[in-house]
Amino acid sequence: MKKLVLICFVCLIAGGGFIFLFNRHQKSKILAQYSEEARPSIKATKIKDYNKTLDVMASSSSYNKDHIDSYLEIEYVSQPDFPNKVETLLNKNYKPEEINKIFASLSETNVTKLLNKDYLDLNNFYQISNFDVDLYDEYIAYQKEKNLDWDKAVTYVNLHLNHNFYENIETVENPDDLLVLVNKFHALPADYEPDDLVNVGQYSYKMRKVAAESLEQLMAAAALENMNLIPFSTYRSYDYQKGLYEYYLQTDDVSVVDTYSARPGHSEHQTGLACDIRSSVLNDNLTDHDYQWMLDNSYKYGFIVRYPKGGSEITGYVEEPWHIRYIGVEHATKVHDLGITYDEYYDLYLKKS
Ligand SMILES: [Zn+2]
Structure with missing residues (x-):
């Protein structure tokens, strides 16, 4: 009986050691997938997989370790200044799923405009191709006044129809x-x-x-x-x-x-x-x-x-x-x-x- 316990004990130690070594090996394998600039930041986390957004964020000066969970939910898109855009939007309280929709549906120009504004609820606008962030307040006011569908409100405001004819020429x-x-x-x-x-x-x-x-x-x-x-x-x-x-x-x-x-x-x-x-x-x-x-x-x-x-x-x-x-x-x-x-x-x- 004593012998058996001893064998089990030895097995446990050996097994634990093996798992420890295996994990370390895995971790360094994953770490190797990250770019060199990102590795010091990634090393300090418990990340178990490669994630492109995290890689790009951790390689940039915009990186904020408190936002790691959000980075993992944000799909990477190839867009100039991506890390700064992500970080700015997170700081304006956009949720990761909103940020994904913003990148997927708004033009680069609109995304850039968004960075200079307070948080906007964009739910009515993601699907509207001619939406212009700068006219957001006018869309809201005109839609409320005329009770139009949102896509119409956007087009009409873009055409200046919320002004009298021959104004805003x-x-x-x-x-x-x-x-x-x-x-x-x-x-x-x-x-x-x-x-x-x-x-x-x-x-x-x-x-x-x-x-x-x-x-x-x-x-x-x-x-x-x-x-x-x-x-x-x-x-x-x-x-x-x-x-x-x-x-x-x-x-x-x-x-x-x-x-x-x-x-x-x-x-x-x-x-x-x-x-x-x-x-x-x-x-x-x-x-x-x-x-x-x-x-x-x-x-x-x-x-x-x-x-x-x-x-x-x-x-x-x-x-x-x-x-x-x-x-x-x-x-x-x-x-x-x-x-x-x-x-x-x-x-x-x-x-x-
Ligand atoms: Zn004519």
Whole structure:
């Protein structure tokens, strides 16, 4: 019996020693996976596995050993200044799962903006691609006021629709861009004139070359279906638009004129990419049939009906069946398929953040 106890005792000691050595071996094996700068910090912990975030954090000057548990829950992403971003967000009381969502769904620009703000509850915004951290307070106020879906509230605020039309105006920086957004909040420089204006077919009306050629194709396609579509207003200079707007003011109140005529600098006609079109010499409006054809087919030639029915709240204009705008086939097709205004499309898919 005594012998047995002794053997067991020896076994225990030997086993313990073996486990001790084995653990040490394992620990040094894991430690070896960490970068050299991280090892001194990792050595002082009870970490049993390799973790990329911990490695990166422990290698940086942002490392805080009190945050190890959080580091382990945060997925590493390759982003400039990752350790500082993680540490700053943790110090602002973001939880690891929130930080994961922030890195997964916000742009680098937005993440950087977040570092300069107090904690924000972002739960309504993670899925919204055009969310801008700087406008957070405006989204919250506008959504509350209008009771809109969050994605709409974001787009509308981005488009300045929480302000009155013609307030908060920005001058566009890219007037020559075929995709330029010109509306009541985005103005062209007064001296802007495209340098590639050409006549549309046999007409004396001018548009930018690519738009003029595409319009000719559109008119030819309509002619094949017995529609006689002709342009009646295309490129208009700033000064021409000024005269036109002031002419309307002689008969209508400004609040009325603003629903059908653009103020100078705010007309798409100044881009050389827009055209008012009619279907007979006597009629400024397209007939219903021709309008439907335009809605269904103009995108194939790169045009969109710019002020569609139901878009007034966004565009600030009454429905204008006759006003089409060239943006190229690719984008015109998408705008057509999505059934949204160009203002919304621009904010959602084209704006550079
Ligand atoms: Zn027009």
